[in-house]
Amino acid sequence: MKKLFALLLAMAMCFALLTGCGSSKETADDVNAEPAATEDAQEETPAEGEDAQEETPAEGEDAQEETPAEGGLTVADGVLTMGTNAAFPPYEFYDGDTIVGIDAEIAAAIAEKLGLELQIVDMDFGSIITAVQTGKIDIGMAGMTVTEERLQNVNFSTSYATGIQVVIVTEDSEIASVDDIAAKVDAGEDLLIGCQEATTGAIYATGDFGDDHVITYPNGATAVQALQKGKVDCVIIDNQPALNFVAANDGLVILDTEYVTEDYAIAISKDNEELLNQINAALDELIADGTVQEILDKYIVAE
Amino acid sequence: MEKLIEVLKLGIYQTFILKDNYQYFVRGVGITLQVTLFSLIFGLILGVLVAIIRSAHDQQPENRRNPVLGFFNVLAKIYLTVIRGTPTMVQLLIMWFVIWAGTRSSEANLIRCAVLTFGINSGAYVAEIVRSGIMSIDKGQMEAGRSVGLSYAQAMRFVVIPQAFKNVLPALGNEMITLLKETSIVTVIGLKDLTKGAMIIQGNTYQALVPFFAIAIIYLVMVLLLTWVMGKVERRLRESDLR
Numbered sequence: 088m089k090k091l092f093a094l095l096l097a098m099a100m101c102f103a104l105l106t107g108c109g110s111s112k113e114t115a116d117d118v119n120a121e122p123a124a125t126e127d128a129q130e131e132t133p134a135e136g137e138d139a140q141e142e143t144p145a146e147g148e149d150a151q152e153e154t155p156a157e158g159g160l161t162v163a164d165g166v167l168t169m170g171t172n173a174a175f176p177p178y179e180f181y182d183g184d185t186i187v188g189i190d191a192e193i194a195a196a197i198a199e200k201l202g203l204e205l206q207i208v209d210m211d212f213g214s215i216i217t218a219v220q221t222g223k224i225d226i227g228m229a230g231m232t233v234t235e236e237r238l239q240n241v242n243f244s245t246s247y248a249t250g251i252q253v254v255i256v257t258e259d260s261e262i263a264s265v266d267d268i269a270a271k272v273d274a275g276e277d278l279l280i281g282c283q284e285a286t287t288g289a290i291y292a293t294g295d296f297g298d299d300h301v302i303t304y305p306n307g308a309t310a311v312q313a314l315q316k317g318k319v320d321c322v323i324i325d326n327q328p329a330l331n332f333v334a335a336n337d338g339l340v341i342l343d344t345e346y347v348t349e350d351y352a353i354a355i356s357k358d359n360e361e362l363l364n365q366i367n368a369a370l371d372e373l374i375a376d377g378t379v380q381e382i383l384d385k386y387i388v389a390e
Numbered sequence: 391m392e393k394l395i396e397v398l399k400l401g402i403y404q405t406f407i408l409k410d411n412y413q414y415f416v417r418g419v420g421i422t423l424q425v426t427l428f429s430l431i432f433g434l435i436l437g438v439l440v441a442i443i444r445s446a447h448d449q450q451p452e453n454r455r456n457p458v459l460g461f462f463n464v465l466a467k468i469y470l471t472v473i474r475g476t477p478t479m480v481q482l483l484i485m486w487f488v489i490w491a492g493t494r495s496s497e498a499n500l501i502r503c504a505v506l507t508f509g510i511n512s513g514a515y516v517a518e519i520v521r522s523g524i525m526s527i528d529k530g531q532m533e534a535g536r537s538v539g540l541s542y543a544q545a546m547r548f549v550v551i552p553q554a555f556k557n558v559l560p561a562l563g564n565e566m567i568t569l570l571k572e573t574s575i576v577t578v579i580g581l582k583d584l585t586k587g588a589m590i591i592q593g594n595t596y597q598a599l600v601p602f603f604a605i606a607i608i609y610l611v612m613v614l615l616l617t618w619v620m621g622k623v624e625r626r627l628r629e630s631d632l633r
Contacts (some may be wrong), residue, residue, distance in 0.1 A: 213589055217598040236408070237596040239400060279495050281580075285593025293590075302495045302580035303590070312487060313580070318495040354596075 160362055161225045167203040169194045170224040172212040174306045176331045177386035178230045178248075178351075190228040192382045193247055193373070194353075200369035211305065213285040216241055219356050226366065227354035230325060232287040237354075242363045245370050246350035247379055251326040252288045254342040255314060255333060262321055264344045272296045281310035281319035288323040291347050311336065327387060401600030405591055414587030419608060421497075421583045425504045426570045432509030433569070437516025440466045442546075444517065445524040449532075466517070473514035479575045482507045486579040500581040504573065512569050519561045523554035556627050563620035567613050574609075584608060 162168050171179045171190060179188040186207045198205035208224055215227040219241060230250055233243045256262045262271070271278045280296060282289035284303040292301045302319055304310040310322045311332045323346055324332075333339045353370075355363045373379050406412040447463040450456065473481070485507045486500075493499050527550045535545030574585040582590070588601035 213592055216596040217592070220596075220598065234594075236404060236594055239404070240596040277494070277496065281495075284577075284589060289590075290594050298582070299497075303586070304580055305578055309578075313495060316487065316491045318493065 160359075160365070161203060162222055163206075165204055166206050167194070167198040167201065167226065168206045168208060168224040170208050170210055170215040170218050170227045171229045172215065172306070173207075173209045174308060175230055175325070175328050177327050178325075179228075189248065189382055189386050190230065192385075193370075193379060194226070194228055196373050196378055196382070197366055197369045200372065201365055212283065216354060219354050222356060222358070225355070225359075225362060230351050231354050232349040233352050234287065234290070240357070242355045242357055242360070244353040244355060244363060244366050245374070246352045247370060247374065248351040248383060250349050250351050252291065252323055252346040252349065253326045253329050254344075254346055255311065255322040255324065255329050255339055256320070256342060257314065257317075258338050258340055260320065260340075262342070264342060265346050266344075268296065268321065272300055278321075279319040281313050281322040283307045283310055283324060286324070287347070287349055288325065292323050307332065311339070314339070398600070401597050404595040404597045405600040405604060408595070411591050411594075414582070414590055415584065415604065415608065418582060418584035418587035418605075419612075421501065421581060422570070422573055422585075423612070425501060425508065425573045425576065425581075425583065426566075428501075428505040429508035429512055429569060429573070430566060432505060433512030433516050436509065436513030438520055440469065440513065440517035441520035441524060445521050448525070449529075470514050470517060473511055474518075478507070478511050478572055479578060481511060482575060482579060495580055497581070500576070500579060503579065504576045504581055508569060508573060512565065515565050515568075516562065519558050519565060520554070522561070523558035524550060526557050527553050556624075559620065559624050559627070563617065566616055566620070570612060570616065571609060 169190075171186065173179045173181050173186045173188075175188075177188050178190045179186055181187075186209060191207060194207070195205050208218075210218060212229060215224075215229055215231075216237075218224045219227045227241075230248075231243075232250065233246070237243075254262070254265060254268070262268055268278065268280070278296075278300055280292050280301050282292055282301055282303050284305055289301060289303050302310075302313070304313060307322075307324050307328050310319070310324065313319045314322045315336060315338070322329075326341075326345075329341050333341055353366060355366065370379075404411070406415075443459065443462045443466050447455075447459045450459070482504070486503050490499075490503055493503070531549050531553065532545050535549040536542070540548065573583060576583050577586045577589060580586075584605050588605045591601045592598050
């Protein structure tokens with residue numbers, strides 16, 4: 088009994104420590120926030136050019152309202168830091184040492200509109216959102232899909248691309264359509280679906296076919312590897328990387344039936360409404376003038 | 391402060407209650423404990439065997455060395471070098487994607503692979519811990535045992551090992567704790583252990599604080615229990631010291 092009490096006390100202390108840290112950090116931010124925000128606003132005004140006149144008054148108001156709650160527009164002054172998982176061609180992948188792809192180019196275009204310098208950080212897909220929430224990076228861009236549950240924890244920009252979840256199988260597979268998967272699962276067969284951790288593919292598959300049939304891997308390439316070795320029966324993943332994987336590996340095919348279609352958007356911290364508004368404004372312009380479509384066409388070659 | 395409570399409320403709701411998410415933790419603890427327990431047993435057996443070979447070889451007189459023992463000693467040394475010299479995650483990936491290529495990703499297979507990998511890995515560390523224990527016992531103990539008529543095996547069994555065991559217990563407990571926590575890397579091969587549960591919830595909800603703190607606390611409690619058990623065992627063994 089004594090031990091149990093000690094244990095509870097220890098846990099309570101952990102929590103106290105945690106909340107203690109949280110609030111003291113907030114206070115620290117408050118102190119730093121004011122000068123940083125003012126600097127930012129001043130720096131950006133000349134750089135924005137045409138938009139400057141329209142946006143400056145709005146920004147001024149916002150800045151005043153928000154100053155007590157948070158720091159500058161971006162984590163680092165004058166730099167738009169983007170977090171991504173560069174193993175997702177053609178949205179983001181390595182070309183030598185640099186990360187290129189649809190997301191990288193769209194982010195560069197947005198950064199140019201906002202007069203910021205773009206910096207791309209490569210990390211685990213699952214860590215991107217945490218990094219956004221904790222203010223380590225400004226935006227998360229990695230072919231991220233908007234869902235209700237996620238919207239409660241992070242803001243999403245306007246959607247800039249449409250993603251399709253498809254099914255990859257081996258050429259000699261018995262699975263010929265998405266319905267076959269459902270039929271086999273319903274029949275109680277030992278069917279395994281490989282997915283990438285924390286992706287919507289994994290979420291939908293778990294919802295539709297149950298947790299026991301879904302095996303998640305840290306990245307898409309590992310899931311495809313598992314499919315090739317016969318560890319799983321099919322892989323559910325976004326269409327574009329699927330095309331690349333199938334092209335790079337013999338004996339794999341993509342099923343004709345699509346599993347799910349979804350919208351990709353940029354994730355931004357809930358604490359930074361201002362950045363969300365600015366990015367949405369920039370993104371809307373880029374969509375309107377065809378830049379986004381151009382970038383998409385450049386990487387996605389119609390079959 | 392109010393905002394923090396709001397965030398925590400949402401976090402706790404999404405982490406545990408929504409879609410019965412708490413099930414991920416319950417099942418995850420089961421998997422983590424299974425993998426840890428079987429790896430521990432496997433690692434302990436392997437480690438003690440290797441330690442006996444290594445220390446028996448090293449304790450021979452210089453000029454009369456047994457060649458058979460020498461051969462096994464070399465094998466043991468290679469095993470220790472390779473296993474201690476490569477990351478556990480790499481060993482796990484090699485075991486699953488190279489050595490066990492072609493096996494289905496069923497939960498039973500995944501657990502078997504994890505137990506084998508962690509058992510072999512832990513065995514290497516246990517071997518050195520146990521060897522340090524055997525070597526720490528004064529040579530005179532063995533000599534005294536032999537001079538009262540015990541055979542080598544008997545002297546080992548009744549004189550050296552009991553004392554050595556007591557010496558290595560703290561280090562062994564340490565290895566067990568390390569192993570328990572290290573099993574969290576089984577997520578890379580797709581086994582749904584405790585850590586994977588938190589990762590799945592994070593992927594569904596983009597909620598990081600609560601799931602990860604929850605598993606941190608669960609791991610902590612498991613380690614506390616293990617420490618408590620080891621403390622009990624140590625105390626019992628120490629009773630014979632008080633004469």
